[in-house]
Ligand SMILES: CC(=O)CC(=O)SCCNC(=O)CCNC(=O)[C@H](O)C(C)(C)COP(=O)(O)OP(=O)(O)OC[C@H]1O[C@@H](n2cnc3c(N)ncnc32)[C@H](O)[C@@H]1OP(=O)(O)O
């Protein structure tokens with residue numbers, strides 16, 4: 149997700165800094181961006197060359213390089229404690245007028261905003277996967293997010309060629325409050341032997357005109373991320389209808405994370 153967000157920002161003319169914890173992860177991210185830019189260029193969907201777009205992206209392992217950024221978008225692992233720790237650091241490092249945004253799928257924006265120490269200039273900026281192809285940015289205001297912050301982030305999303313839509317800070321926001329229980333139910337159907345994964349996906353693709361079946365989509369998102377989102381819905385809304393499927397939990401325990409680990413409901 150981080151690579152996709154960086155790519156789309158650079159394609160739109162922004163100067164971008166990408167930070168990750170190790171050089172090898174940065175190289176992997178850069179290769180993904182290069183591949184995506186190559187495809188878009190082949191199809192005539194880039195006005196510049198991939199090299200020109202890449203030239204606007206600086207890769208670093210140093211958080212301190214964010215000091216002078218106007219907007220920082222976080223896209224690390226879907227874990228509240230790890231994100232809060234990062235935002236405590238960013239709150240110290242980034243210039244006071246800079247906006248901090250999270251691409252979290254479900255974690256309370258208000259809680260991360262408190263950790264950052266600048267809740268007025270904190271917001272959810274939730275891109276969809278795959279970022280270069282998807283239109284939506286879900287913009288989530290925390291309890292103290294200022295109008296000015298919401299306006300600047302909305303403008304930035306538009307400048308990135310996306311359509312921002314605002315919602316309030318409730319578990320899973322709108323997108324994953326509605327999407328994830330459907331994916332979880334598809335996994336429950338596999339566990340109960342209602343149908344084979346291929347049949348479940350075909351039924352939802354052909355019957356509901358979904359571009360991907362729910363199990364293909366869960367593999368694409370990452371089963372660990374799907375489980376983390378279901379846990380937030382279950383804990384935050386307190387209703388057992390959001391209980392993660394035991395099969396989802398077991399697959400994550402087994403290291404079957406979907407496309408990113410090479411195996412989930414399908415092999416890649
Ligand atoms: C979990 C969360 O918090 C929130 C989320 O993001 S939930 C997930 C939301 N996303 C979705 O639901 C995605 C559902 N899927 C889709 O909409 C579509 O399958 C899709 C947009 C991904 C692809 O659509 P499509 O055009 O019908 O499929 P497809 O023909 O396979 O792909 C089109 C092309 O785009 C390319 N493409 C895929 N990803 C790309 C990327 N990142 N960059 C550039 N090109 C890309 C494909 O390689 C393919 O190229 P070719 O035609 O040369 O093979």
Ligand SMILES: NC(=O)C1=CN([C@@H]2O[C@H](COP(=O)(O)OP(=O)(O)OC[C@H]3O[C@@H](n4cnc5c(N)ncnc54)[C@H](OP(=O)(O)O)[C@@H]3O)[C@@H](O)[C@H]2O)C=CC1
Pocket residue numbers: 149150168169173223224225226227230234251252253254274275276277368369370373408
């Ligand atoms: N997957 C999806 O479809 C979507 C995901 N999101 C959200 O975006 C965020 C990222 O998701 P996604 O890209 O799928 O996740 P991944 O697990 O694929 O990537 C997370 C990245 O964060 C890195 N990371 C892990 N811990 C730290 C840390 N302490 N400091 C800095 N970097 C760290 C990971 O490194 P390493 O390589 O070591 O794991 C990896 O590069 C999550 O909040 C997720 O919920 C939002 C929309 C869609």
